Amino acid sequence: MSEQLPTLPVTFRPGRTRAVLLTAAAAIFVVITTVALMLEKLSPGERLSFVFTAALMSGVLAMLARVKVVADESGVTVVNIATRRRLDWAEILQVNLRPGDPWVFLNLSDGTSLPALGIQPGIAKQHAIADARALRALAEARSIREPGKHEG
Incomplete structure (x- = not known):
């Protein structure tokens, strides 16, 4: 032997799990940020909190992928x-x-x-x-x- x-x-x-996690992280960040920018009734602070939340969620997924x-x-x-x-x-x-x-x-x-x-x-x-x-x-x-x- x-x-x-x-x-x-x-x-x-x-590799595959990592690809899924990193793709999901990018998609979550893009979707939440886009929604935050498209909602006209949100204040700049509220938009920033959406983007911060998206970055936080993406960061957690990136840690799982490391x-x-x-x-x-x-x-x-x-x-x-x-x-x-x-x-x-x-x-x-x-x-x-x-x-x-x-x-x-x-x-x-x-x-x-x-x-x-x-x-x-x-x-x-x-x-x-x-x-x-x-x-x-x-x-x-x-x-x-x-x-x-x-x-x-």
Whole structure:
């Protein structure tokens, strides 16, 4: 089973989901702003509040679209909705994407589990499975643990 490892650095992100979110963000901003400008009875302050609300809603969708997992020679950076965490390869014990999981979970050497929203089966299930397998293969190939040294 000599699966070809991806060339590093590699970025995993939910491409279709990201495209849907960014398109929706742009559409919401344009529609609400257009409505605000077309309504003649609105004061300038009210129009500004419409535009501000549209920008806020678009910003939330853009934050949802920023999720990714970046693997490079020294480790993995997991960018979730509001957080970013850098991991060395040795910290990743297991990469899991079980049936029904909303995204990949990384089991870490400190006993915790980190969700990696950048690989999620939502719209593109087969793509997410392939990405999870690639990240798992990278983690297994890169995390060299010393013999006799036990994690725990």
